[in-house]
Amino acid sequence: MSNAINADPAELEKFSSLAHRWWDPESEFKPLHQINPLRLDWIDGLASLQGQRVLDVGCGGGILADSMARKGAAEVMGIDLASKALRVAQLHALEAGTPNIQYHELSVERLAVERPASFDVVTCMEMLEHVPDPASVVKACAQLVRPGGWVFFSTINRNAKAFGLAIVAAEYLLKMIPKGTHEYAKLIRPSELAHFVREAGLELHSGKGMQHNPITGRYWLGADTSVNYMLAARRPEE
Template sequence: MTAPMNVDPAELEKFSALAHHWWDPESEFKPLHQMNPLRLGWIDQIAGLKDKKIVDIGCGGGILADAMARSGAAEVLGVDLAKKSLQVAQLHALEAGTPHIAYREISAEALAAEQPAAFDIVTCMEMLEHVPDPASVVHACANLVKPGGWVFFSTLNRNLKSFGLAIVAAEYILKMLPTGTHEYQKFLRPSELTRFCREAGLDVKASSGLQYNPLTGRYWLSQDCSVNYLLAAQRPVV
């Protein structure tokens, strides 16, 4: 029997309905556009993007994947299960002339079975909180990366502060995101994500918080991982 797909159809529908807005920097995806340079710089500082073979899991409309390709990566593959988002990503790459980039409609688990240990860098940003089984995605990312390679995650912490800021403030008060974008019970504490990494054979090497000031509209990296945070893990060289 075929294993059930690790996907929530409601989540796919949610992002498919917004697909045509992915590359509008003033749309619902404005926060991702604003965060992207910070995430890109953090990844590059730790792992170095130049000449690397990279896969972006849950790439959506390709905001991060496109930026990594433009930063000198040898090859970037963006994968997602939202067909409309992938079509937007492919169209943008064609119109912008983005080099060395491709997109596929495939799950992380299926790609890991097809191309084990094939990538220098694996990124999985703002995706784990949208799937039924995040540990399965973490395991797939660990299987996709080469020994010595890096895996990067970003997600939302689960506590009262993150509920207040990421859901109540961002979705209901400031209207930065559409209502219902996030489900609190799917948020992951850093300790939980670290455990998933350890169980998948990855060594967590670094973390960073991502802060936001609603008055100035500015994002910055910090040591405060209480709401948005990033995690960098490495597959050991055996």
């Protein structure tokens, strides 16, 4: 079974080694803390999280999952294959008294077999560029959402600008995130992600780019998807 898991051991170790720093807003995960309100509001604005059953795929230390639970979701499940990050997520939920949240160490493909069409909202943020087969993850997300439900993805474009900003600048010049966090060859163009989404039987709804001013530290959403971007899709009603 382990041979079939869609995960790169080096990628899992990369995030596990930093697990204890997930909830430090001044750590290597500072950018995630800074963009979280933007992505949370965008998701909630489209899918209305209140009372919903939500799945966060590749949840890491639980930054997004925790905030979706606090937004009023009836149930939030976070899944990941990085054991240490999951333990940090569980501990934080316990210490913070986060309601209606649970974390499990299992692959999205396995969960899709066990619980198809079980969630109103599925999120998969900053994860697709870290797995060997992103199309498999997109397909599993599509299987897990109920008809009429929402699926949200975010990742990084693959072009010269993204290489310069998301890898060279962010990792090596500004040291915003650890060196080696992203591999250029694994980055995904919006057209490629849109293809994965359609092949999985989902309907594209909308997209947003995420910009960052390294001088002011401000992040904002806009139409420019040349570096970081998010896509929203829906499973058609049956």
